[in-house]
Amino acid sequence: xxxxxxxxxxxxxxxxxxxxxxxxxxxxxxxxxxxxxxxxxxxxxxxxxxxxxxxxxxxxxxxxxxxxxxxxxxxxxxxxxxxxxxxxxxxxxxxxxxxxxxxxxxxxxxxxxxxxxxxxxxxxxxxxxxxxxxxxxxxxxxxxxxxxxxxxxxxxxxxxxxxxxxxxxxxxxxxxxxxxxxxxxxxxxxxxxxxxxxxxxxxxxxxxxxxxxxxxxxxxxxxxxxxxxxxxxxxxxxxxxxxxxxxxxxxxxxxxxxxxxxxxxxxxxxxxxxxxxxxxxxxxxxxxxxxxxxxxxxxxxxxxxxxxxxxxxxxxxxxxxxxxxxxxxxxxxxxxxxxxxxxxxxxxxxxxxxxxxxxxxxxxxxxxxxxxxxxxxxxxxxxxxxxxxxxxxxxxxxxxxxxxxxxxxxxxxxxxxxxxxxxxxxxxxxxxxxxxxxxxxxxxxxxxxxxxxxxxxxxxxxxxxxxxxxxxxxxxxxxxxxxxxxxxxxxxxxxxxxxxxxxxxxxxxxxxxxxxxxxxxxxxxxxxxxxxxxxxxxxxxxxxxxxxxxxxxxxxxxxxxxxxxxxxxxxxxxxxxxxxxxxxxxxxxxxxxxxxxxxxxxxxxxxxxxxxxxxxxxxxxxxxxxxxxxxxxxxxxxxxxxxxxxxxxxxxxxxxxxxxxxxxxxxxxxxxxxxxxxxxxxxxxxxxxxxxxxxxxxxxxxxxxxxxxxxxxxxxxxxxxxxxxxx
Amino acid sequence: xxxxxxxxxxxxxxxxxxxxxxxxxxxxxxxxxxxxxxxxxxxxxxxxxxxxxxxxxxxxxxxxxxxxxxxxxxxxxxxxxxxxxxxxxxxxxxxxxxxxxxxx
Numbered sequence: 001x002x003x004x005x006x007x008x009x010x011x012x013x014x015x016x017x018x019x020x021x022x023x024x025x026x027x028x029x030x031x032x033x034x035x036x037x038x039x040x041x042x043x044x045x046x047x048x049x050x051x052x053x054x055x056x057x058x059x060x061x062x063x064x065x066x067x068x069x070x071x072x073x074x075x076x077x078x079x080x081x082x083x084x085x086x087x088x089x090x091x092x093x094x095x096x097x098x099x100x101x102x103x104x105x106x107x108x109x110x111x112x113x114x115x116x117x118x119x120x121x122x123x124x125x126x127x128x129x130x131x132x133x134x135x136x137x138x139x140x141x142x143x144x145x146x147x148x149x150x151x152x153x154x155x156x157x158x159x160x161x162x163x164x165x166x167x168x169x170x171x172x173x174x175x176x177x178x179x180x181x182x183x184x185x186x187x188x189x190x191x192x193x194x195x196x197x198x199x200x201x202x203x204x205x206x207x208x209x210x211x212x213x214x215x216x217x218x219x220x221x222x223x224x225x226x227x228x229x230x231x232x233x234x235x236x237x238x239x240x241x242x243x244x245x246x247x248x249x250x251x252x253x254x255x256x257x258x259x260x261x262x263x264x265x266x267x268x269x270x271x272x273x274x275x276x277x278x279x280x281x282x283x284x285x286x287x288x289x290x291x292x293x294x295x296x297x298x299x300x301x302x303x304x305x306x307x308x309x310x311x312x313x314x315x316x317x318x319x320x321x322x323x324x325x326x327x328x329x330x331x332x333x334x335x336x337x338x339x340x341x342x343x344x345x346x347x348x349x350x351x352x353x354x355x356x357x358x359x360x361x362x363x364x365x366x367x368x369x370x371x372x373x374x375x376x377x378x379x380x381x382x383x384x385x386x387x388x389x390x391x392x393x394x395x396x397x398x399x400x401x402x403x404x405x406x407x408x409x410x411x412x413x414x415x416x417x418x419x420x421x422x423x424x425x426x427x428x429x430x431x432x433x434x435x436x437x438x439x440x441x442x443x444x445x446x447x448x449x450x451x452x453x454x455x456x457x458x459x460x461x462x463x464x465x466x467x468x469x470x471x472x473x474x475x476x477x478x479x480x481x482x483x484x485x486x487x488x489x490x491x492x493x494x495x496x497x498x499x500x501x502x503x504x505x506x507x508x509x510x511x512x513x514x515x516x517x518x519x520x521x522x523x524x525x526x527x528x529x530x531x532x533x534x535x536x537x538x539x540x541x542x543x544x545x546x547x548x549x550x551x552x553x554x555x556x557x558x559x560x561x562x563x564x565x566x567x568x569x570x571x572x573x574x575x576x577x578x579x580x581x582x583x584x585x586x587x588x589x590x591x592x593x594x595x596x597x598x599x600x601x602x603x604x605x606x607x608x609x610x611x612x613x614x615x616x617x618x619x620x621x622x623x624x625x626x627x628x629x630x631x632x633x634x635x636x637x638x639x640x641x642x643x644x645x646x647x648x649x650x651x652x653x654x655x656x657x658x659x660x661x662x663x664x665x666x667x668x669x670x671x672x673x674x675x676x677x678x679x680x681x682x683x684x685x686x687x688x689x690x691x692x693x694x695x696x697x698x699x700x701x702x703x704x705x706x707x708x709x710x711x712x713x714x715x716x717x718x719x720x721x722x723x724x725x726x727x
Numbered sequence: 728x729x730x731x732x733x734x735x736x737x738x739x740x741x742x743x744x745x746x747x748x749x750x751x752x753x754x755x756x757x758x759x760x761x762x763x764x765x766x767x768x769x770x771x772x773x774x775x776x777x778x779x780x781x782x783x784x785x786x787x788x789x790x791x792x793x794x795x796x797x798x799x800x801x802x803x804x805x806x807x808x809x810x811x812x813x814x815x816x817x818x819x820x821x822x823x824x825x826x827x828x829x830x831x
Contacts, residue, residue, distance in 0.1 A: 172779075177742050183779040187814050199816030206783055209752060209791035214745035214784050221816060 010180045015112065018059055022108045025052040029101050033094055034417050040089040050079045056104060058236025060111070061189050068107045071125065074132040075100050081136055093135060098418070100128050166225045166234065169248040172241070176217035181241045183219055189237045194227020272307055272325050287311075351444070354404060361401055362592055362685040368394045369683065369706030395683060398592055405445070409487045409496070410438025412451050416458055416485060423462045430469050430479055431462065436486035442494050446566055446586055450496070453559040457498045457582055458485070460555065465502035465580050475577065477501070493568075493585045493610075501579040505572070507531050513540065532572045536560045567700045569717050585717060595684035595703070597711060598662060598675040600645045601652075604711035605675070606684050606703055607662055611716040613670060615678055616661040633661060633672055642672035648698070648722065666720045673719070686713060698722045732802060733758060735770040740781030740808070752788055757797065765797045768822070771804035777811040785820055
């Protein structure tokens with residue numbers, strides 16, 4: 001029976017959620033596979049991997065996505081054998097599984113649009129399936145001998161697949177229909193999994209037509225299921241509706257040690273009694289009686305005996321089984337605690353709703369600043385105090401809300417593991433990838449937009465930076481190249497570094513290319529730092545061979561442009577023969593910052609408070625300035641280069657008698673900015689500059705002050721460069 | 728002698744239509760209890776889309792009739808309806824042999 005009798009509307013609503021969660025599972029699976037390569041013995045990794053694939057298959061099944069189920073089933077079979085220790089994880093299998101994972105991703109993606117349609121025959125997929133089958137067939141054949149004979153002699157042994165008879169009892173909760181589920185689909189799926197026998201519907205429990213609410217579900221079923229599927233697979237059929245129904249899955253009783261094995265294979269988070277009932281060690285009625293007894297005895301003489309003891313004494317459950325169940329519980333609690341500690345509770349939120357809140361917050365900050373200013377003008381103490389409190393609260397909300405958008409950059413970095421692995425293999429290079437500072441957090445939208453530039457830089461390093469093993473040996477280096485990607489917070493920004501120990505950037509080649517392309521006058525040799533900057537010029541590429549990955553010369557200037565669009569900056573450091581390091585600086589947030597407000601004549605400027613080290617107030621005009629408004633100032637025995645904003649931007653107002661200096665720190669040093677007045681701290685909502693003004697150097701955005709005036713936000717790094725540059 | 732069917736089940740017998748169908752069934756007059764045969768017949772030949780909510784409604788109707796000394800039979804059940812009843816163990820709702828003529 002193809003297709004399910006389902007309302008297309010329900011599917012259309014639920015399918016996107018399935019697709020996105022399935023893709024998450026696939027992403028996790030990829031990470032696990034990469035980890036397994038380094039630690040092939042880790043049983044936990046294999047278990048977790050199996051669960052990922054298994055979950056995708058189960059959920060796909062309830063949606064009737066035969067294509068996904070069919071393919072995933074083969075992957076699951078291989079993983080199952082690995083879990084049982086029958087097949088060892090090798091790096092060939094690792095590669096195969098990675099490719100299969102990619103296939104699963106595209107199958108899930110295809111389901112988004114062509115739900116239920118049979119996919120056209122696909123060579124890639126077929127060959128993967130063939131390889132999977134071979135892997136399972138060959139390897140299992142060799143070791144299976146003793147295991148197989150032992151299994152056939154016992155009725156039900158947990159590790160071996162054989163046809164068993166299960167008994168299921170399912171009671172669907174009243175909200176099942178409203179939650180969009182259809183018991184018919186669930187039972188139909190089970191019929192595909194094996195043979196459903198003797199379905200009995202608890203019809204008597206359905207209220208009569210005149211009293212029933214037809215949209216409430218009152219259905220319960222008991223039936224037998226003959227299948228060679230494992231318990232988890234059967235339960236997977238209910239994975240979506242699990243919260244909406246009460247399920248009992250019982251196998252007819254068999255020997256104690258089989259049951260112990262069964263208990264160990266059970267699903268998670270069940271009370272002791274349920275574990276034993278599900279194993280068939282005790283019937284539901286007996287459990288009910290035992291629970292009553294427990295309550296009675298606890299009432300009479302608190303705290304009373306534990307349920308396990310009662311089950312042993314009164315219900316005659318074997319002690320060994322109770323112990324196995326207790327062990328299971330303990331393990332569940334431990335893993336739940338570990339998982340809980342790591343993951344915490346999460347809520348899915350739509351990104352644009354969060355953005356809307358942050359926008360409103362920005363407006364709130366501005367409005368609050370306006371109110372504070374009016375309060376100050378009015379001079380009423382009570383009003384000023386009240387506004388101060390409001391401003392404080394607004395600041396707290398601001399910090400909290402902006403935190404919501406922060407994600408650890410490690411998620412992006414992990415993607416690179418796969419890229420590095422595959423690319424290095426393709427190029428025949430040996431590369432060890434190190435990732436540092438993966439839990440450094442930054443704004444979600446920054447993370448998204450930085451991923452592509454970073455990917456390009458990583459590929460460059462692999463392609464052009466790192467040498468082949470032979471070349472490295474010739475150069476006296478170890479055959480394995482090192483690539484380090486790191487992230488950290490520094491001076492109010494986030495600093496991302498990509499460093500390799502490869503051949504470095506050849507200055508000679510860069511110069512020659514620049515001369516050739518007319519970027520530089522032939523024969524001109526600018527200082528080293530400027531030579532390196534040349535690689536960011538459009539159309540520049542010194543790669544002798546344009547490879548698939550890089551070398552087309554469209555890379556570095558686009559990278560720089562993308563980074564600058566994020567109000568960031570990029571610098572290159574390189575030693576020929578030793579390696580290259582690329583440093584990217586990005587602001588921590590795009591939206592709201594703490595700023596320091598200053599004025600030059602009637603114009604207002606804001607410096608991000610993070611970069612302001614100190615202020616030197618009201619000095620008499622500093623030492624002689626050069627034509628570009630630069631001078632120096634002595635600060636505690638050290639020389640500080642200073643730039644005058646007035647001169648730098650050619651502001652026309654008359655110079656002030658007394659000026660102040662704002663000391664700014666950047667990654668590379670400190671400098672001072674000469675301004676007229678210091679106006680204090682200011683919560684700054686950043687409004688991006690429109691296209692027309694993007695080219696303004698030294699300015700990264702604008703902000704609206706409480707009184708409606710516009711202030712320009714200075715970008716510390718580029719202002720500093722502007723100040724020191726020769727041109 | 729063929730009995731009159733009380734009502735023809737709609738092509739869609741799902742959560743979307745159960746509320747309406749409930750009203751229809753309650754409003755339709757029950758055939759008087761004949762001596763030999765107490766079956767109320769529903770025509771299931773046009774049923775195209777079924778889900779558990781739809782079948783639950785039939786069960787509910789069957790219980791309702793049973794409290795009034797009648798039984799429910801669905802005659803001429805379409806393939807979709809018959810399959811669904813089979814899966815949920817509700818084949819007893821269907822008239823034996825799926826004849827369009829009830830056995831008098």
